[in-house]
Amino acid sequence: MTLEAHIRARRGDFEVDLAVHAEAGSVVALLGPNASGKTTTIDAIAGLVPLTGGHVRVGGRTWADAHTSVPPQERSTGLVAAQHLLFPHLTTLDNVAFGPRSRGMRRAPAHARARSELVALGIGELAARRPRELSQGQSQRAALARALATDPDVLLLDEPLSALDPATRAEVRAVLGRRLAAFPGVTLLVTHDPLDALTLADRLVFIDQGRIAQEGPPEEVIARPRDPYVAHIVGLNLYQGQTVDDATVSTVIGPVMTSGVESRGSCWVAFAPAAVSLYPELPVGSPRNAFRCTVASVEVLGQLARVRLTTSDGHPLVAEVTTTSVAELRLHTGAALWATVKATEVSAYPA
């Protein structure tokens, strides 16, 4: 069962227009800022939002295209949102059995299927409880069980962990990871949390304003972001530029010496905040990139501090230094200083 979709759908004041492909058994994470079209994409695949163009095909069956639109109840999807949306008038078992029953299964086998799914998610003993008697984490597991009990071709998880407190989130994330490993269908996971994407997904798709900003396997996207939002999420400084010679790239923050360019032309340069050193005066002698900056904000995280800087041209640059340096340099908002990066720490790759 592969998913092959090109979604075009209206979302408020813009149109979502993106292609999603996923192999059976794989987990694709959809990431992006708020209101970028992630939920619209999910809803369009479920049939809850009409397509304005494109198509949705699953395992060779067409769910939607220019001529047809299979109603949601005849598609094979399972939907879990941030709120569990368990039916409050049904027990946990009846909630999970709702799908199989709706698809014509008799009561006893439907209950057996529901029970096994609850056990698989570690909440078998809660079958007789009503949703209001469940904790947040238990409710979300029950919602997952309900979505999985119909053995859907496509599992749609719309920020399934975002409403949980951090401890519960880690616990449900682990359960979800184990269950997804055994799930034969396609999973689309909408999330804000890079940790969800990195621990659960085989492929990341970054969406911005309804378009794909970047996609690829997690390792590749983390190492080589090609979009400011992606860079922000994976925590790298990223600038677009043009190659000048085999090692130098001309960027918005000035010429940058890199560890070497792969090919000439338009490219990205990226470096980690930890590769940035801060000095009160321009250091002499060493072959480093140096940028004149002012401090925009300082955030202390234990022994390290994240320093947000603004270059003299007004572009952002993030540095991660020790809290000792913060004290020595007397970093405060508005302070002027030099940020340096060794050329070997800067990677350049084609746009």
Add this chain to the structure above:
Amino acid sequence: MMTDAAQSRQRDGVPAFRRRLAGSRAPLLTLATLGMALVVLPLLGLIARTDWPGLLTHLRAPVVWPAIRLSLITTLITLGLAMLLGTPLAWLLSRATGRLATWMRALLTVPVVLPPVVGGVALLLAYGRNGLVGAPVFDALGLRIPFTPLAVVLAQLFVSLPFYVLAVEGAMRSVDPRFDHVAATLGASPTRVFLRVGLPLAAPGIAAGAALAWARALGEFGATITFAGNLTGRTQTAPLAVYVALQSDPQAAIALSIAMLAVSIAVLGLLRGRWMG
């Protein structure tokens, strides 16, 4: 030199009596008490003039029982039809967003605000011997609708069905539509979503709407007397019987009124959890 009173009168440029008026709750209390009295006094008057020891005797007056029986039968049929037809209508309206739904809601509000007698005239013209619906029905089945028990039910439906639909639609609109979405992805058809999700989640609202609609049907007078007439045992419902008996047998009218007051209070009791907390 000014006296204390004059000083007080002059303070802040506001005369003293005005300040006293604004500071006291007496005017509000007076108006509120008067308003309350206008509602309570008629009820007290009814209770005071009732011949309590003879109540059962008066209820056995010939005019009373046929009217009560007719009212019970017709209002229960009306309620059943209102729920059967009105619940799906309320559900569809609660899930509709288009212009048509807005217009339908506006149309449904008309019978709620229309003087019932006007409703009766409209019913007569629609279902009468020469009416829009009445003529073909008579030609096909030989059935005359006005001045029959069927007309009583149609009159009651005309006033109570919109009432029911608007009340239930409100309750259904507060059911999160994402429940419908989840149910649909689980394979539930629109009918199953309505039966298994919409109905149970809106059940308290449906009960309240049903109680209100029934009370409304039970009290229906104007449309009934205009469209169904006032034939004892056939179309003379309890409110009509009260009106008629007031001329001939006032104690029977009072007894019947007390019976209907008791029913109204019972309906209120049913709704207490909802509106009187």
